[in-house]
Amino acid sequence: MKARLAASAALALGIAIGGSGCAMITYQATTEKYDPSDGVSADLGTLSIRNMLVVSDDGEEGNMVLSVSNAGSEDATLEIQVAGETVEIDVDAGQTVAPGGADEEPILVERLDAEVGGLVPVFLTTEGAEGREVPVPVLDGRLPEYEDLVP
Incomplete structure (x- = not known):
């Protein structure tokens, strides 16, 4: 009787492990954070910066486009330094702003001096x-x- 009970338990365990596939021991790629669009993302304190990119026709002048969310309980200011220029973006607590977009005031970078298709360092x-x-x-x-976002 004990052998039969042990065999049943072993069979149930085998079915449970087999039914779960390899998910119990295999790396899950869906747990990794990634940027699903053309821009890049960054987290800074309570601020989440998403899909940040610069749109430019010639690499000399550009429009910085991004979305900033503030998950904190206090208002915050994001300071962006690019190509020797500094821009401040105020974000109220619990709010999201998207400067540079089609319905928003553009963030013009006048001395961009970057190659279209390349990268520009932003602090x-x-x-x-x-x-x-x-x-x-x-x-x-x-x-x-992006055609309506070109300065």
């Missing part, structure tokens, strides 16, 4: 977090979603 800072440099892609208006 991000906010109060209470360590600043970080992020390589941001420079794209042109060939794609329909």
